[in-house]
Amino acid sequence: MSFQENARIDSVRDKRIVIIGASYGIGLATAELLSRSGAELILANRNVEKLQEIAKDLPVKTSAYRLDITVEEEVKTFFETIGGFDHLVVPAAGAALGTLAESPTETTRALVDSKFWGQYFAVKYGTRHIAKDGSITLFSGTVTQKPISGLSAYAAVGSAIEAAARVWALEYAPIRINTVVPGIINTPLWEGLVGKEGAAAQLEQTASLLPVGRVGTPVDVAKTVTFLIDNGFVNGATVVVDGGHRLV
Ligand SMILES: NC(=O)c1ccc[n+]([C@@H]2O[C@H](COP(=O)([O-])OP(=O)(O)OC[C@H]3O[C@@H](n4cnc5c(N)ncnc54)[C@H](OP(=O)(O)O)[C@@H]3O)[C@@H](O)[C@H]2O)c1
Known part of the structure; x- marks a missing residue:
């Protein structure tokens, strides 16, 4: 465990932090990291049962909500409801892989629904209830750079x-309002896209290309999220x- 994972971030103690998409991967790692600094967590995504299990293991007040981020009214x-x-x-988003020629239009549309419209709805309605000295962290991906x-x-x-x-x-x-641009990160997203063996092969191949010699972990990205929350400038x-990744 590195210094920053052990460090207490005083600015988040007793703050209420909402994470939409916290059941797996980057969102879960962010919840775990923030919980060490005493933040109150409000977690939401479709699988609320998984969030309730996670909440039991976190050392801070944590509430879990069922939410489909693609549904504006929800x-x-x-x-x-949360105030x-x-x-x-x-970090909530679906997944899509395939060239334009081979991808069904519906696959792309579903990614747009979760990752664009979902984040759009979160900003549009979240800003009505967020503190003036608060922050919002959104997600794109390294393919915007390479x-x-x-x-x-x-x-x-x-x-x-990123532009919006x-x-x-x-x-x-x-x-x-800031945007994190993750590279290839070892999360359940990859197994969902290409299966267990495909994910292992894809991650290994990417690791061999990268200057740092490995793919990212969810904690690598979670540390960046905590930095963006903490640094008011x-x-x-x-x-x-x-x-x-964008360099090679
Ligand atoms: N992993 C990578 O290599 C990588 C690379 C570049 C960018 N990113 C981006 O980083 C972010 C997090 O990625 P990740 O790898 O941590 O993803 P992940 O492991 O697949 O987790 C996605 C999370 O989003 C939630 N979610 C999905 N659809 C939702 C919906 N309609 N409503 C509410 N919640 C929903 C999932 O929970 P439920 O299914 O229970 O709803 C889950 O908690 C995403 O924006 C992703 O595109 C990831």
Whole structure:
């Protein structure tokens, strides 16, 4: 465990932090990291039973909500239900892989629904209840920086989120709004896309290409999220966490 994972981040103690998409991967690692600093956590995604299990293991007050981020009315009601809070993190997204020629249009549309419209709804309705000195952390992906065949849907959605987030940071000032750009991170996303063996092969092949010699962990990205929450002078930023993937 590294220094930052052990460190207590004083600025989040007793703050209410909402994470939409916390049952797996980056969202779960972020919840675990923030819980060590004494933040109150409000977790939401479709599988609420999984969130209830996670809540039992976390050492801080944690509540779990069932939420489909693609449904505008559900997102609005969710924020009305939880009331005021301090920070919002939105790693919720579906998955899509395939070239334009081979991908069914519905696959791309589903990614747009969860990753673009989901984050859009979260900002639109979350900002009605967030503290003025709060922050919102959104997610794109490294394919916005480096073209990778088969990931055009992610490129399009991620670029839209990065660009919109910079405008939203102006519109909702002084609330800070930043975008994290993860590289290839070892989360359940990959097994869902290409199966267990396919994921292992894909991650191993990517690791061999990367300057750092490994793919990312959910904690690598969670540390960046906690930095963005903690540092009150980072705003409208697009922060790449990719082990140097865009360089090779
Ligand atoms: N892993 C990578 O290599 C990588 C690379 C670049 C960018 N990213 C981005 O980083 C973010 C997190 O990725 P991850 O790998 O941690 O993902 P993950 O392991 O697949 O987890 C996704 C989370 O989103 C939730 N979710 C999915 N659809 C939802 C919906 N309609 N409503 C509410 N919640 C929903 C899931 O919970 P439920 O299924 O229970 O709803 C789950 O908690 C995503 O934006 C992803 O695109 C990841």
